[in-house]
Amino acid sequence: MKLRKKVAAVASALATIGMLAACTPGAAQEDRAAVSEFPTSWDEEITIDVFDGLANYQGMQEGWFGKLVKDKFNMKLNIIAPNVAGGGDTLFNTRVTAGDLGDLIITDQGEKLDELIAGGLVLDSAPYYGAMDDAARFDAAVARINEESGGTYAFPSQVSSIKPTEPSEGLDPTFGPYVRWDLYKEAGYPQLDTLEDLLPALQKMQEIQPTAPNGQKTYAISLFKDWDGNMMNNAKQPTTFYGYDELGFVLAKADGEDYQGILDEDGEYFRALKFYHDANALGLVDPDSTTQNYDTLWTKYQNGQVLFSFWPWLGQAAYNTEENTAAGRGFMIAPLQDQTIFSYGAPAYGGKQVLAIGSKAEDPERIAAFIDWLYSPEGTLSNNSQTMGAAGPEGLTWEMDGDEPVLTDFGKEVFLNGDAEVPAEWGGGSYIDGTSALNISAVLPIDVDPERGFPYSYKLWPSYQALIETPLSTDWSTNMDDASTTIDYLTKNEQIMVAPGASYTAPADSSEIETLRNQVKATVVQYSWQMIFAESEAEFDSLKAKLQETADGLGYEQVLEFDMANAEDQNDLRVEVAKEFG
Amino acid sequence: MCDRPSVGAGNGDPMTTSGVIQELTATGLEESPKAEQAERRRKQRGGRRPSFTMFLVIVPFLVLIFLFSYFPLYGWIYSLYDYKPALGLQGSEFVGLQWFQLLVGSPTQVAQIGQVLLNTLAISFLGIATSVLPLAFAIFLNEVKAPWFRGAVQTLTTLPNFISWVLVYMIAFSLFSSTGLVNGVLSDMGLITVPVKFLDSDENVWITMTLWSVWKGLGWGAIIYLAAISGIDRELYEAAEIDGAGRFQRMWYITVPQLMPTYIVLLLLSVANLLNNGMEQYYVFQNAFNKEHIQVLDLYVYNIGMTGNNLSMATAIGMLKSLISVALLFTVNGIAKRVRGQSIV
Numbered sequence: 004m005k006l007r008k009k010v011a012a013v014a015s016a017l018a019t020i021g022m023l024a025a026c027t028p029g030a031a032q033e034d035r036a037a038v039s040e041f042p043t044s045w046d047e048e049i050t051i052d053v054f055d056g057l058a059n060y061q062g063m064q065e066g067w068f069g070k071l072v073k074d075k076f077n078m079k080l081n082i083i084a085p086n087v088a089g090g091g092d093t094l095f096n097t098r099v100t101a102g103d104l105g106d107l108i109i110t111d112q113g114e115k116l117d118e119l120i121a122g123g124l125v126l127d128s129a130p131y132y133g134a135m136d137d138a139a140r141f142d143a144a145v146a147r148i149n150e151e152s153g154g155t156y157a158f159p160s161q162v163s164s165i166k167p168t169e170p171s172e173g174l175d176p177t178f179g180p181y182v183r184w185d186l187y188k189e190a191g192y193p194q195l196d197t198l199e200d201l202l203p204a205l206q207k208m209q210e211i212q213p214t215a216p217n218g219q220k221t222y223a224i225s226l227f228k229d230w231d232g233n234m235m236n237n238a239k240q241p242t243t244f245y246g247y248d249e250l251g252f253v254l255a256k257a258d259g260e261d262y263q264g265i266l267d268e269d270g271e272y273f274r275a276l277k278f279y280h281d282a283n284a285l286g287l288v289d290p291d292s293t294t295q296n297y298d299t300l301w302t303k304y305q306n307g308q309v310l311f312s313f314w315p316w317l318g319q320a321a322y323n324t325e326e327n328t329a330a331g332r333g334f335m336i337a338p339l340q341d342q343t344i345f346s347y348g349a350p351a352y353g354g355k356q357v358l359a360i361g362s363k364a365e366d367p368e369r370i371a372a373f374i375d376w377l378y379s380p381e382g383t384l385s386n387n388s389q390t391m392g393a394a395g396p397e398g399l400t401w402e403m404d405g406d407e408p409v410l411t412d413f414g415k416e417v418f419l420n421g422d423a424e425v426p427a428e429w430g431g432g433s434y435i436d437g438t439s440a441l442n443i444s445a446v447l448p449i450d451v452d453p454e455r456g457f458p459y460s461y462k463l464w465p466s467y468q469a470l471i472e473t474p475l476s477t478d479w480s481t482n483m484d485d486a487s488t489t490i491d492y493l494t495k496n497e498q499i500m501v502a503p504g505a506s507y508t509a510p511a512d513s514s515e516i517e518t519l520r521n522q523v524k525a526t527v528v529q530y531s532w533q534m535i536f537a538e539s540e541a542e543f544d545s546l547k548a549k550l551q552e553t554a555d556g557l558g559y560e561q562v563l564e565f566d567m568a569n570a571e572d573q574n575d576l577r578v579e580v581a582k583e584f585g
Numbered sequence: 586m587c588d589r590p591s592v593g594a595g596n597g598d599p600m601t602t603s604g605v606i607q608e609l610t611a612t613g614l615e616e617s618p619k620a621e622q623a624e625r626r627r628k629q630r631g632g633r634r635p636s637f638t639m640f641l642v643i644v645p646f647l648v649l650i651f652l653f654s655y656f657p658l659y660g661w662i663y664s665l666y667d668y669k670p671a672l673g674l675q676g677s678e679f680v681g682l683q684w685f686q687l688l689v690g691s692p693t694q695v696a697q698i699g700q701v702l703l704n705t706l707a708i709s710f711l712g713i714a715t716s717v718l719p720l721a722f723a724i725f726l727n728e729v730k731a732p733w734f735r736g737a738v739q740t741l742t743t744l745p746n747f748i749s750w751v752l753v754y755m756i757a758f759s760l761f762s763s764t765g766l767v768n769g770v771l772s773d774m775g776l777i778t779v780p781v782k783f784l785d786s787d788e789n790v791w792i793t794m795t796l797w798s799v800w801k802g803l804g805w806g807a808i809i810y811l812a813a814i815s816g817i818d819r820e821l822y823e824a825a826e827i828d829g830a831g832r833f834q835r836m837w838y839i840t841v842p843q844l845m846p847t848y849i850v851l852l853l854l855s856v857a858n859l860l861n862n863g864m865e866q867y868y869v870f871q872n873a874f875n876k877e878h879i880q881v882l883d884l885y886v887y888n889i890g891m892t893g894n895n896l897s898m899a900t901a902i903g904m905l906k907s908l909i910s911v912a913l914l915f916t917v918n919g920i921a922k923r924v925r926g927q928s929i930v
């Protein structure tokens with residue numbers, strides 16, 4: 004009997020372990036007293052874990068931004084970045100299973116946030132909201148994103164006081180056909196009626212400059228695979244030149260006029276694939292495309308090895324340095340006659356990502372104060388990324404000259420030449436390395452600073468506009484109806500299509516749709532790449548047929564139907580928001 | 586098992602503890618006529634004590650086996666749920682056999698799994714087919730007379746075994762990428778104008794993958810054969826030499842047959858691992874172009890579960906692997922029974 008008892012005891016002990024392992028910690032939240040004002044100083048130094056779905060840097064926040072946060076909140080930020088860790092949602096899932104995602108959480112609205120709220124992993128910040136004066140300026144957005152959950156679990160990103168029917172982007176749209184203007188000029192400003200006309204023009208440009216200054220071969224087009232999702236990311240980009248943006252497997256036009264499945268026979272997605280395929284046949288596509296990552300590509304742009312960019316924040320940001328633009332070299336938007344570029348309207352109720360406080364946070368009050376600060380003018384100027392035009396802290400990179408902000412010498416060095424050494428009293432180190440690694444804009448940089456009456460983004464300041472007049476911009480402007488900026492040119496020529504910022508979040512996929520989607524998208528991405536690098540037109544067509552067949556077999560139609568319904572909901576919301584704010 | 590009558594005690598039946606206790610009660614009730622017998626039983630009981638102690642000795646291992654081989658089977662329960670990490674298993678929706686139905690739901694899906702199994706088996710069989718290489722390598726290496734050269738070759742060929750697959754891929758990448766060494770040399774020599782795509786092509790994926798693992802495992806695999814060779818009786822060679830056998834004849838008629846038992850054991854072990862060809866190698870080498878032929882079962886499970894973020898579906902596919910393994914085991918067992926008249930399990 005003894006042995007049987009022992010066996011029974013061991014078995015039940017093991018079973019208990021099993022039960023424990025299967026359990027997730029419950030949402031035990033004690034009541035917290037409401038606060039109406041945050042303390043101005045904090046005695047004890049703490050380090051918080053920031054789970055940041057947007058960050059591209061993992062580790063302690065260093066440099067001037069780290070020092071700023073330390074001085075203000077006596078707090079250090081330990082950034083946990085799934086983007087750096089890789090493996091998709093693995094890190095998210097493991098941490099969630101362990102019951103503690105982080106003290107400060109930056110994640111997506113919709114499925115992920117809902118799951119976190121249901122699982123009790125995020126804190127209801129209602130007790131602190133009374134003290135969050137800066138966040139409260141955007142109360143409508145805060146209220147909207149917390150509408151369904153009933154608490155104050157999340158805080159919005161990208162809020163502003165700009166109308167949702169206005170572009171949210173500032174000087175340049177998010178997408179656009181940017182070419183190396185100096186070479187385009189040398190090629191004799193070829194006429195570009197439509198997308199496909201870019202090919203002969205790019206070919207000519209590549210012939211003019213077959214090798215970059217570093218001795219490497221130049222290619223008109225270079226691609227990368229890091230951001231492939233529902234479709235091949237790079238193949239979506241040309242469709243945005245005609246007003247489309249993705250929503251699942253749907254390409255939806257900004258004005259709600261057209262919805263396409265990505266695998267529609269004569270659709271825009273296949274047109275883009277054909278465009279790249281033809282480019283490859285002409286020898287315009289970098290053979291490294293299949294294996295390189297974004298970082299490698301960025302370096303290639305910096306070195307002048309790539310001549311076409313579908314994003315200004317890639318080509319221009321990497322290549323248009325002071326030295327290059329002074330010599331007339333740089334990326335500028337090409338005059339594609341029939342383009343209607345997709346532009347994101349300023350989101351009325353915030354962007355896709357949200358900020359939230361983890362339920363296991365040691366000092367939630369301080370984190371709430373920190374979140375609130377991100378909405379303040381000082382926080383906005385410091386936290387936004389410099390590629391978005393964030394001006395940085397006053398006194399370091401810029402100062403007020405009378406009632407107008409101007410860049411300091413240090414600021415000019417940073418923003419025009421790429422980087423500079425930060426003075427010791429600001430924390431030292433490189434300015435760029437010391438910028439905020441959070442990579443989230445609480446407030447849109449193009450919004451106007453209520454304290455000073457100028458936009459947060461230095462790129463929109465008159466003093467900066469005067470500063471960056473270069474041979475490149477003058478030549479571009481002369482050839483583009485004397486436009487002052489890209490947005491100016493596009494607006495004048497009605498070549499921009501603003502999708503009202505409706506802050507739409509697609510509902511979570513049901514588990515069945517999600518499974519089907521994951522398999523279909525893997526197939527779409529795989530075949531898209533193969534089609535671009537197909538040896539012949541015939542192979543391109545046969546791969547295309549095979550893609551459509553396989554995707555159909557895996558349930559593409561079912562997912563498309565679901566996405567189509569979402570796309571229409573999104574459009575209804577856009578119309579509604581445009582009416583309400585417009 | 587506790588219902589066994591006490592009479593059975595002395596006739597060599599395997600005794601359980603409860604049996605012993607019952608037996609004791611029984612002897613206590615019975616009177617002297619069988620005192621002698623009782624004495625003997627007591628002795629026997631004393632003799633059984635060590636066996637119980639021995640049992641205690643193996644208990645830790647039983648517990649470990651239970652914990653690491655049977656307890657994880659509990660995880661199969663995830664395949665019946667729509668598991669969401671934040672909600673835990675209790676909070677997740679019970680979906681019954683939905684994932685299994687999805688697996689066989691469409692012909693394309695079935696074809697995809699079929700392709701994955703084909704890849705798995707093909708790469709495994711190529712691996713088994715190449716398992717004679719370490720054997721041959723060991724035999725030839727053994728014939729090298731200069732010890733320093735032998736040592737050097739052995740070290741150099743064993744070394745790759747300790748390089749992780751990620752680093753192997755780095756090597757492969759710097760050699761074979763479109764800007765790699767091989768393409769560089771070929772285009773400098775004027776043999777090609779467009780770089781040859783070695784890594785991102787769908788041609789001969791199974792063979793190239795096998796070659797990489799042979800390169801990595803050759804020296805390591807030879808170690809066990811070298812050890813076996815050193816155990817072969819020298820007299821056999823001397824006798825053969827006197828009989829006029831040449832060097833190759835000695836290798837063929839003595840070394841090879843002497844190594845066969847070792848080889849067969851290793852072969853059997855690798856058959857048992859047919860579906861376990863791991864995933865690291867294929868994970869690092871996979872890309873859009875070779876995916877169709879490189880996706881082995883383990884990698885497929887990873888791609889669905891981790892990259893595709895569906896742990897429940899991945900569990901369901903993983904169970905498939907267990908089922909096939911059990912089927913394989915019984916097949917091999919059946920063959921062994923017929924051939925040797927003795928079963929393995």
